[in-house]
Amino acid sequence: MKSHPPVLTLVDPGERLELRLGGSVLYYRRLSLGALAAIERQQTVYLPGQGGEPPRAVLPPAALEAALVGHVLVGWRNVTEPLAGRLVEYSPQAAGRLPAGVRALLIKKARRLNP
Helix, strand or coil: CCCCCCCCCCCCCCCCEEEEECCEEEEECCCCHHHHHHHHHHHCEEECCCCCCCCEEECCHHHHHHHHHHHHEEEEECCECCCCCCECCCCHHHHCCCCHHHHHHHHHHHCCCCC
16 A cells, blocks of 8 residues: 655646656646646636526536646647657647546545645
């Protein structure tokens, strides 16, 4: 069983951690509670209430996941295009094309308590 460091490490916006996936590496930072709250507020949509009820707040899961990845992913190495096999430089637009499973794993890692 892995032991955690004896102290809690605060999130540093400049931290750069590595997630290795085969020969590729994704660089990310952990997700702070403040950043998570701000992203949730930004992604919340309000649907009209029915029958005189107030508007209903909804947090679309895919939109939240995409916004979280956009916040925590800071770069990558050795990521390729599917057809041409060429290396793709990191950009927020290219990051939107990551497979859903990779995005979910990245978010899980970004929520860790310590680097």
